[in-house]
Each structure stands twice: as structure tokens, then as C-alpha cells.
Amino acid sequence: MKMKVTLKDIAEKAGVSKALVSMYLNHDPRARLTREKQNKIDELVAKMGYRPSHLARVLRQGRTKTIGMVLGGLNDPFFHHLAELVLKYSSEQNYQILIALTEWDPEKEKQALQLLLDRGVDAVILTADTMNDPEAFTQIIGDHPGILLRRIHPAYSSVTGNMRDIFHETISHFRSLGISEISLIEHDKQVQALFQEVAEKENFRIRIPEIRCRADDNASLGEFALNACRETEGLYIASCWVAKQFLQKLPEHPELHPKIVTNYNFPEDFIGDSSITGIIDNHFSDFVRLLTDTIIDLAEHPQKPVIKTMNFHFYSRQDFLATHPEAVGK
Numbered sequence: 001m002k003m004k005v006t007l008k009d010i011a012e013k014a015g016v017s018k019a020l021v022s023m024y025l026n027h028d029p030r031a032r033l034t035r036e037k038q039n040k041i042d043e044l045v046a047k048m049g050y051r052p053s054h055l056a057r058v059l060r061q062g063r064t065k066t067i068g069m070v071l072g073g074l075n076d077p078f079f080h081h082l083a084e085l086v087l088k089y090s091s092e093q094n095y096q097i098l099i100a101l102t103e104w105d106p107e108k109e110k111q112a113l114q115l116l117l118d119r120g121v122d123a124v125i126l127t128a129d130t131m132n133d134p135e136a137f138t139q140i141i142g143d144h145p146g147i148l149l150r151r152i153h154p155a156y157s158s159v160t161g162n163m164r165d166i167f168h169e170t171i172s173h174f175r176s177l178g179i180s181e182i183s184l185i186e187h188d189k190q191v192q193a194l195f196q197e198v199a200e201k202e203n204f205r206i207r208i209p210e211i212r213c214r215a216d217d218n219a220s221l222g223e224f225a226l227n228a229c230r231e232t233e234g235l236y237i238a239s240c241w242v243a244k245q246f247l248q249k250l251p252e253h254p255e256l257h258p259k260i261v262t263n264y265n266f267p268e269d270f271i272g273d274s275s276i277t278g279i280i281d282n283h284f285s286d287f288v289r290l291l292t293d294t295i296i297d298l299a300e301h302p303q304k305p306v307i308k309t310m311n312f313h314f315y316s317r318q319d320f321l322a323t324h325p326e327a328v329g330k
Helices: 008-013 018-025 035-048 053-059 078-092 106-118 133-139 164-177 189-201 220-228 240-252 283-298 317-323
Strands: 066-071 094-103 123-127 144-150 158-161 181-185 205-207 234-237 258-264 276-281 307-310 313-316
Touching: 008 018, 008 035, 008 307, 018 035, 018 144, 066 106, 078 094, 078 123, 078 283, 094 106, 106 123, 106 133, 123 283, 123 307, 123 317, 133 144, 144 283, 158 164, 158 283, 164 189, 164 258, 164 313, 181 220, 189 205, 220 234, 220 240, 234 240, 240 258, 276 317, 283 307, 313 317
Parallel strands: 066 094, 066 123, 123 144, 158 307, 181 205, 181 234, 234 258, 258 276
Antiparallel strands: 276 313
8 A cells, every 4th residue: 555645755855854844835934945955845746746634734723724604505596606606716715615504494504503613614604594593603603703694793794785775775766666665575684674774764665575485485485576566566576586486477467567676696587677677786706705705814813703895786777787788698
């Protein structure tokens, strides 16, 4: 059986100390070596097939360079693409992602968080069901850095958008269409409360149907939107994929003529539908990059929870399509 090549083997053949080789391979500026010695070490590493010990690096640095991510599932396009981009952006910084899927089960979410921490992750991204109590996670996560996605809580860092401003613009948009009352199709209680607060200040009426389904059950959420449309012409549908489900059902109900505001994350063929009158551009790729950069920074520089805010933008459908020709998809 072929023996594993060690740092000591490289050092002996290069004629330098093991410590000096280690510093050089870890780009330590204290590694003062001639160009000839550097080339020699590089040659030996390639020729002998040396691979650094992950465990040794963890013990030396005190970090695993691994981020844990708790997800309810990957069926919803938002969470699928979120995970895909977090994996991409983290790998660019030599970080790995451990993903735990929970089927939006509150107990499984707690178990998944504990499992990830037991595996030694440096920080955690939580995209838990919005019905779950963040306090339950606080008891588990302790002092580990964590970002709670889609909600703000004092024990966690957050990356969010300027939704208060966006909701003011949304209400102004509906008023410009002669609409004084809308239905809000949004699973997140915190977002519901914020929209309600803005609406009260604007003296604008909103209806919030009681939604009883999983956060990623877009078909059921589409049915909620359809029922809500019978009560109000205006709809704010937070998820553009719920909007898609709704629009697919709409031809069966020619008596309904909704005016919809929804969110845009990346190209989809229904964005150009005439029923969509307003679009909130969430700059999805930039949002996920900020999320990834923030969680890695927290992993490497532990600190008190931080809140980072991105500027999302509201567009009328016409303005959005004029400035985002690629958005309609294929």
C-alpha cells in the first residue's frame, strides 16, 4: 500500500525545515525562501502528490472553513437557486457548504442545526419555516455566528432589502391604478406585519388571507391568491413562482382581472404577463453574494450580530421590461 506523503517528506527532500515548508504552502510572509527553494518545493509537491491534512489545518486555524445551511427543501426555485449560488460564491473563497434539508418541519430544523454544529461548521445560514420560533434556535446556536434569512432577530445577523421603502412605492403604484385595497399573499408573518404598518401610515387597506400550507407549496399558495382575487382586484404576491401558479389558473376564470405586484429574482417566461403591473427587482445574485460574503466574514471575524441592507428597486411593468429585456426568459 502506498504511504501518504507528509510535510516532513517534502521538507527532507527540499533540504529545509518542516515549519518553513508549512509556512510557504500556507502563504505565510515569514517564509523566507529563495526562488530556487520555492520552485523545488512546488516541484516536490506536484511530483510526490502531497495533499495537506484538513484536520491539521482545522486544529491549527481553529476553523473548518465550512458553512452550515438549514433549508426546508430545494423544490421551490428560490431556495434551489439560493443554495446553488451560495455554493458557488463560497467555493470562490475556499469554503465548503453543508446543507441539511428539513421538509419545513420545526423539530427537524432544530435537529439539523444541532447536527451541523456537531460537525464543526464555522457559521450557519438558517432559512427556517417562518412559523418556527427563532428563540428555539438561539438556545442551540449559542455563540456561533448565524444569519437568519427572511427575518430579523436580535440574536442573529441579517441580510435584507429596503422593504419599507418598497412597500410605500407598491402602495403608490396601486393607487395610480385606482386601487384602494389589495390582498397580500405572503407566508412570512414579519413581512406581513411590516406591510400592514406601512399601509396604516398610508391609510391604505390590505387583506391578509390566513395561509395554511408549507412555505414552498407554490400550488396551494396559488390557490390562496385565486381566492383572494375574488375579493380584491389588487394583489401583492411575494413569490414570483406563486404568481406563476396563479397566472396558470387564471384562464379558467375570465371574470377575474387582477393587477399584480410581485418580486423578480431571475428570468422567467411569465414576468411579461399583462396582469403583472409592478415588479420589485431583488437583485438576487447580488443579494446572495452579500449573504455569502457576510456569513464568511462572521465565521472568520466573530462579532455581534450585524444587519446589512440592499437597495431593491420598484418598477412598473413597462419600465422593467424596457430596462431588463432578458427578464422574460425563453
